[in-house]
Amino acid sequence: MPHASTALLTDMYELTMIEGALRSGTAGRRSVFEVFSRRLPGGRRYGVVAGTARVLDAVEAFRFGPEEIDYLAAAGVVGEETLDYLREYRFGGSITGYGEGECYFPGSPILTVEGSFADAVVLETVILSILNHDSAVAAAASRMTVAAHRRPCLEMGARRTHEGAAVAAARAAVVGGFVGTSVLEGGRSYGIRPIGTAAHSFTLVHDDEEAAFAAQVATMGPDTTLLVDTYDVPRGVERAVAAARAAGGELGAVRLDSGDLVAQAFTVRQQLDALGATSTKITVTSDLDEYAIAALGAAPVDSYGVGTRLVTGSGHPTAELVYKLVAREDAAGRMEEVAKASASKSSVGGLKVAGRVLDGAGRAAEELVVACTQWEQGLAELERAGARPLQVPLVRDGEIVEEHRGPGALEAARERHRTSRAELPYAAWRLSEGEPGIPTRMLDVDRADDPDYVV
Amino acid sequence: MPHASTALLTDMYELTMIEGALRSGTAGRRSVFEVFSRRLPGGRRYGVVAGTARVLDAVEAFRFGPEEIDYLAAAGVVGEETLDYLREYRFGGSITGYGEGECYFPGSPILTVEGSFADAVVLETVILSILNHDSAVAAAASRMTVAAHRRPCLEMGARRTHEGAAVAAARAAVVGGFVGTSVLEGGRSYGIRPIGTAAHSFTLVHDDEEAAFAAQVATMGPDTTLLVDTYDVPRGVERAVAAARAAGGELGAVRLDSGDLVAQAFTVRQQLDALGATSTKITVTSDLDEYAIAALGAAPVDSYGVGTRLVTGSGHPTAELVYKLVAREDAAGRMEEVAKASASKSSVGGLKVAGRVLDGAGRAAEELVVACTQWEQGLAELERAGARPLQVPLVRDGEIVEEHRGPGALEAARERHRTSRAELPYAAWRLSEGEPGIPTRMLDVDRADDPDYVV
Structure with a gap:
């Protein structure tokens, strides 16, 4: 896919x-x-x-072409010297x-x-936009697939969020x-399997449910999957099974999109079984979220379609990730840790190398984050602690690692x-509010006489 | 701006x-x-x-070009006859x-x-995506500007939401x-005034705050606006004023981005005034939202920059708008009202013509929604009720109304x-949860013997 400039x-303040x-x-x-995120x-x-x-x-697409430069010049965002740099x-x-x-x-x-x-500073906004959005949705999705156990979960939220x-x-x-x-577009851009059959409007545009x-x-x-709740669910189920059989097959599935889903799942399953449609799903x-999915765990449901709550991060539409300067060269050319000191938003300076420490049973026990000056220092600490390194090279000297x-x-x-x-330990899979599944231990190799501290 | 195909x-189910x-x-x-929205x-x-x-x-950009058709064919979404229609x-x-x-x-x-x-059905998804997102953000923005009274509010949330x-x-x-x-891009695409000066990283990359x-x-x-809370706020304010004066002017503004903003606003104002920087804003x-803005109402603050809570709709990132078939031609060529009947999601059928009824003082008193078959019927009812018609033509027989x-x-x-x-009546401006600012009265001109009913 070609990319327009990002x-x-x-x-504006990056420029x-x-x-x-x-x-x-x-x-x-x-x-x-x-x-990183503070919480x-x-x-x-x-x-x-x-x-x-x-x-x-x-x-890769972060280039200031003539159209971008013309806008910045016309709007007076920055002067000529900076435009030359951006070009x-x-x-x-x-x-x-x-x-x-x-x-x-x-x-x-x-x-x-x-x-x-x-x-590096100029990439802040777009990197945060992408990671904050995508990580928020992925976190919600992960909680939902935990709640669904192995039942398939299908994403259906396009209409409830910005089109991009x-x-x-x-x-x-x-x-x-x-x-x-x-x-x-999710299918085209990312090869995800597209899914969907019909909405209530399809039933309503026909003279009756049978025709639809x-x-x-x-x-x-x-x-196929037939939507059976436009009028009366039991009659809808009956007609759905009959429609498939009239075409010489057994119905793939029925979809329920309203009402008390737990109660309906049981009665519809009974009805389908009584009709002999035991293979119909x-x-x-x-309006599903991870809690509704969990509540349906004992009901005879075969898959979940999730919309609003998935694409809006199930109550948390942004991951609260921030992009902070943690180290920079000083006037003498030495790298120096830096961190904002004031008020409620302090952070830990220095390059960080991170690894996951497992316990004897192979469960994650700790996130070990080593603040250091060189990657090698941090990696040596991870090795000493028996931690699995978590970071991988994504761009090397401007070259993207394509894998x-x-x-x-x-x-x-x-x-x-x-x-x-x-x-992760079992406790990390719980849906309730609580502490992070494992603690983060922050180790500063340049402050050997400080006690280790936990964030 | 040219539009790629939408x-x-x-x-998939639209197709x-x-x-x-x-x-x-x-x-x-x-x-x-x-x-419409149910609530x-x-x-x-x-x-x-x-x-x-x-x-x-x-x-306008909703066209299935060769690339779109090729994808649909390869993925087997629909067959050749439908592809011909879409082409x-x-x-x-x-x-x-x-x-x-x-x-x-x-x-x-x-x-x-x-x-x-x-x-018409095929436009459902993209129309809802746009209206649900944009209306959610605008609703949050409106509450914030109500809370801010006339102090300017500035949008700064790009990093906390998807880049598009x-x-x-x-x-x-x-x-x-x-x-x-x-x-x-908000400036380029929509002519909005771009704003911004510097982040904490700018201060931190310098050897000291004075240099930054x-x-x-x-x-x-x-x-300019200087960010004064990287280290110590009082010293930051002092240095900021001095930096501007060293350049022969008075400082435009200081920005506070952490801590107790109400308390800080008072002490910083005092300090600025004591320094003679009475024009410095x-x-x-x-982390502002409409409630935090309201809480700052009595503090000496001159403008608000709002990020996360604005772009995520202040707790409600989607407007819950739906796209429903309300009328269609029947087999005999007559228009017929339709509506889903079952369970919790029933809706009112028929074309709707809407107007706002004002009271004697010129305040909105009621949203009058007339269900009818022809626009003229509904407009006549609005006229009878003295209601201001709310709908305007946006596309006429495929031609976009450019204004x-x-x-x-x-x-x-x-x-x-x-x-x-x-x-709107004063009650509608309240930030607390409650009833809609005015009631919606639904009038069905095809059911003259039904009592009017309120949704």
Whole structure:
């Protein structure tokens, strides 16, 4: 897919900062920016990294072409010297991050951007937009697939979110374990299986339910899914089974989209079985979230279609990730830790190297985050602690590591999430509000005499 | 701005419904679809129509070109006959709707799409995506500008939402009364004033705060806004004022982005005044929503920068709008009201014509919604009731009414909202949960012997 420029999906202050830094001579200082969250929204037990492949696409397309430059000049956003810098801009630094789909916790350095100050600061907005959105949806999706046990979950929320966000949400849902999407652009852009049959309007445009069901079976075959609640559910079920049989087959599934889904699932299952349609499945789709899915756990339901609550992050539509300068070159050319000190938003300075420590039973026990100056220092600490390193190279000196996007990357992210989640202690899978599933231990190798501290 | 095709921003079932309808002969039945909400999310007092201009752009770009057709064929979404229909698709019907920026209530018919069943059903997903997102953000924005009284509100949420949604959110915020946006694409696409100066990283990349402030003042002038809370606020304020004066001017503003904003606003104001910087303003930007803005009402704050809570609809990221078939041609060629009957999601059938009834003091008293067969019938009822008609033609027989998009449309929507909101009774401006600001009265002219009923 060709990408239009992503360069103006950027807050103005990124560019005025470049202008100021060009003036003061700090624009070229080597810098380390880090994406992390101070907390997990809503007392969640874990977060899910999603959007990494989209970040790589956005970084590649982050170029200020003539149209972007013309706008910036006309609007007087920055002056000529800065426009010259932007005209030539192409990210030449390195990006390291948690593999897409990996679980994360407060303080996990899920993305690290290294480059000159100007090169790296300007990516802040678009990187956060992508990761905050996609990770929020993936976290909700993951909770829903936990609640669904192995029953398939299908994404159907396009209409309840921005049209572009809908496509990204379909992708993020797959990272979290969903297996299909209603939105066709999700199929085209990311190879996700498109799903869907008919809405109530299809039944209503026909003279009666029988005519609608016959038309759908004629085009989609008897193994389609018929929506049976436009008028009266028991009659709808009867007609649905009859329509499939009239076409020489057994009905694939019925869909319930209103009413008390638990009670209806039982009565519809009974009715289907009494009609001999024992292979006909039941799919439910009305206002589901992870709690409703859990409540349907004992009901004879075969799949879940989730809309609003999935694409809006089930109450938490943004992952609260931030992008902070944690280290930069000083006037003497040495790298120095930096961190905002004031008030409620303090953060820990320094490059961070992260690993997951497992206990004897192979369960995750701790997120070990080492603040250091060099990657090698941190990796040595992880090895000492027996921790699995969590960061992988995504961009090396401006060159994108292709395996993390493109065909296969989404399936790999889904699998990585499945494995990472399975490794968490049972308590991390709980839907209730609580503490993160494992604690984050922050170790600062440059402060050897400080006690370790936990964020 | 050129538009790529929007045709695949569509749920698969819209296309399989077309396929079934082509088979059953109902695809060409004249149909009326209506966008409305059953309730206002979160006990809000009013909704705000936003996204109308974007809907018009999306309808224009809703064409199945070779790339879209190739995908649908390869994925086996629909068969050859339906692909032939889609290849030629161009919306040829009519769309009527509330003017963008208008307030709405439960049952308000904010958009009406008339055309053949197939022509109109296929627009469902993308129309809902746009209106649900943009109206949710505009509703939040409107509550915030109510809470801010006349102090300016600035949109800064790009990083907390999907990168494309961010641009639409900036636009919707302006409909709700905001006056600037951080995201540059909002400036380019919609002519919104871009705003922003610097983040904490800018201060941190310099050797000290003085150097950072001097660099910013050198490029942006002394009337810039300096972020004073990277280290210590009182010292930051002192340095900020000094930096501007060293450049021969008085500082434009200081920005506070953490801590207790109410308390800080007072102490910073005192400090600024004591320094003689009485013209220097204070802008605040940390985790604001309409309640925090209201709480700052008595504090000496000059403007608000709002991020997360604005772009996520302040707790309600989607407007819960639905797109329902309300009337269609029957086999004999007569228009017939239709409505889903079952369970919890019943709706009122028939074309709806809506008007706002004012009381003697010129305040809105009632939303009058007339269910009828012809526009003329409904308009006559509105006239009888002395109601101001709320719907305007947006697309006539496939031709877009240009005044509702393009230059001027956004400013007109903002002004329409201001006027519409000002007309509501005081109770409608309250931030607390409650009943809609005015009741909706549903009148069915085809059921003259029914008592009027209120939804």
